Amino acid sequence: MRSRMARLDRRQVLAGFGLLGVGRVLPGCGSDDDATGDGEGGEASCALTPAQTEGPFFFDTGFMRSDIRDGKPGVDLALSLRVVDGETCAPLPGALVEVWHADADGAYSAFDVSQGNSADAAGQTFLRGFQTTDSAGLVQFRTVYPGWYPGRTPHVHLMVLLADRSALLTTQLYFPESVTDAVYALAPYAGRGPRSTTNAQDGVGVPGALLGQFTEDAGAYATTFRLVVPPRS
Ligand code: FE
Numbered sequence: 004m005r006s007r008m009a010r011l012d013r014r015q016v017l018a019g020f021g022l023l024g025v026g027r028v029l030p031g032c033g034s035d036d037d038a039t040g041d042g043e044g045g046e047a048s049c050a051l052t053p054a055q056t057e058g059p060f061f062f063d064t065g066f067m068r069s070d071i072r073d074g075k076p077g078v079d080l081a082l083s084l085r086v087v088d089g090e091t092c093a094p095l096p097g098a099l100v101e102v103w104h105a106d107a108d109g110a111y112s113a114f115d116v117s118q119g120n121s122a123d124a125a126g127q128t129f130l131r132g133f134q135t136t137d138s139a140g141l142v143q144f145r146t147v148y149p150g151w152y153p154g155r156t157p158h159v160h161l162m163v164l165l166a167d168r169s170a171l172l173t174t175q176l177y178f179p180e181s182v183t184d185a186v187y188a189l190a191p192y193a194g195r196g197p198r199s200t201t202n203a204q205d206g207v208g209v210p211g212a213l214l215g216q217f218t219e220d221a222g223a224y225a226t227t228f229r230l231v232v233p234p235r236s
Pocket of ligand 1 (some may be wrong): 058060106155158160
């Protein structure tokens with residue numbers, strides 16, 4: 004009863020924003036299609052989330068953790084990821100969701116410059132971790148907004164795996180240009196100067212289905228992003 008009330012309250016709040024035209028929900032699509040985030044709306048698409056390359060900087064830390072910052076500075080980013088089974092369109096509990104991304108300076112942990120990284124960070128484990136989805140298919144991470152590195156627009160790498168570590172989906176999450184512009188105007192991002200690559204110029208490509216929808220509150224950003232994964236084979 005209590006959670007139903009909370010949901011109704013939130014719907015009203017969101018409707019209020021729409022009515023007033025207050026731009027708190029920032030542009031972008033591919034986010035949780037059910038704008039209330041409760042996963043019970045009837046219009047959520049179960050089209051499979053597009054897969055993308057794993058890239059060269061995956062490293063298995065084995066760290067099950069929600070807060071992956073490891074003390075790294077940056078604008079707060081809350082990532083809620085909802086895993087949905089593409090066959091049944093139901094939440095998928097018990098799946099592993101692994102995330103990894105670059106720090107504000109565009110460097111990954113665990114790799115050196117000789118391996119193509121933007122800084123020497125071998126032996127470090129920042130901005131990596133995994134969580135297990137709950138009964139609603141949800142995991143939540145607390146991190147910082149990723150920095151850019153040459154040839155890539157800011158992105159977060161994602162992998163959904165079964166408990167036996169077989170991968171269901173490997174992909175990347177992207178940010179609307181307006182959000183990146185706002186964040187990159189702030190420290191510690193601003194000191195690096197203009198980024199090399201926008202979403203349109205990205206070397207991998209940014210399909211609309213991988214563009215998150217973000218809310219901003221007191222300088223922190225949040226998204227709830229749905230990952231619709233292929234059925235287990
Ligand atoms: Fe990357």
